[in-house]
Amino acid sequence: MASPKHADAWRHTFGASLQLAHQFSPADWDRGTDCPAWTVRDIVAHLIGAELWTMGDRPEYELPDLEHVRKDFDRWTEVHVVQRREVPTADLLAEFQEVYDRRSAHLDTLDGAADTPTPWGFAAPVDQAVSTRVLDCWVHEQDLRRAVGRPGNLDSPAARVVRATLLHALPRLVAREAGAEPGQVVRFEVTGQLPFDTDIAVDADGLGVARAATGRASAVLNTSWETFVRLCCGRVPANRAPVTYTGNVDLGLRVARALVVTP
Template sequence: MDEPMRTNTAAYEQTIRSTLALAATLAEPDWDLPTECPGWTVKDQVAHLAGVELTLLGEPAPDVEVPEFDHVRNDFGRFLEAAVQVRRPLPGPVVAAQLADALERRLVQLPGLDPDRIVMCPDGRDGPYSRLVKFRAMDCWTHEQDIRRAVGRPGNLDAPAALCFWELLSAALPRIVARPGKAEPGQSVAFRISGPPDFHVAVRVDDDRRGRWVEPEAPTAELAMDWETYARLTAGRRTAGDVTVQVDGDAELAARVLANMAITP
């Protein structure tokens, strides 16, 4: 197993084990609490994680009719919902046990896979299998945080998978600043994220109207927020009006960027 595959697998394993440890402490009513992920309860979140891992293990998709939920907007969403729908009659601990079993089987499977085999990643781009595992770490951590907020049990915000989240989703910031943010050539937007993990980065729009990473010096606008706020915004869990963000500099530019921070569908 090469280094990227090893690192991403460790991050993936850590966040799922953290989720399972939390699940073991939940009372029966906790499983039905709504989360910030539209349409999904705490149990649904765990069902989704189990379903994806079982699919990656080669198990067939569940044969179940998915109702016309408002939060299911396309065929991919319907595919993901099937794994959730089929588990809705099951008690939460049973669903958690399925995720635990899937994790152990995946940890046996992963060392035998070619980390350089090219596959389609969730962002629609081809990439090595090790990158797919990085996406799995990011997704599992995102849903762990959904569960933790729902049950009022914060934690694991600075997990190794949080770095996967940052590295994958921050790649969209240059596009956001340049396109929906409509920054003019020469303008820059800095992002000051306090955690841990902590990040201080900036994007400048050049003459070709493309955003590029630069040092965060004398930006046109700066957005300062804590790490959890950044994660909620970029994961599409909350909008700018729902969270606290300190804005310095060009307020209109900052508002356009904040209004378009959601990266995941």
């Protein structure tokens, strides 16, 4: 089976979105979200379709040309949405519940040491794949919450899995994507529900190294946990995000622009 931590985190966040969906008003379903091309309804459809795909339900469907669909992964995500765009809300909710029940049971049947297909065209260890689903589901749970004005679960079990994933990506993002130079240190001071203070130092080989926040930093980014997540998930551009920069502001802004982990 997938690790209990990841399986339980998935159940918590997917179940929270399901519970939230039962509270949506008719107007809520059509509200826009931080995913520019998707409404609340579309995110629910994506959550349903993505989990069905992980369980092997992959119906053939000819997706029409859409302006915002440019990559194979975009097509993968969009198919589930377009297929369900005309489905009545009551039927969508019923499918949402059915998928939660099926996937929850399915997680207990998985071989944690085995590999499983991913939408990117390669196989990955089961636990890594489930962790990725936790990330996607929790980020979309937050998309839904912001869209309908019902904040919550920023410190949930799934949020903690997401924090670990984002922190793991920081050395690469700072050194490779933002181009911080050897000897430079970028400090993240993140406040709120899941706070952390972390330095990413760039070594002589140009590789990013995470360490406890100590000593002087070349640039410091101070922001909330929610804003940090939105930056890392492409939900808010760096020039509009409430981030305070000290030290080398140009480096700090470059790092903020590079903080994109999700596709």
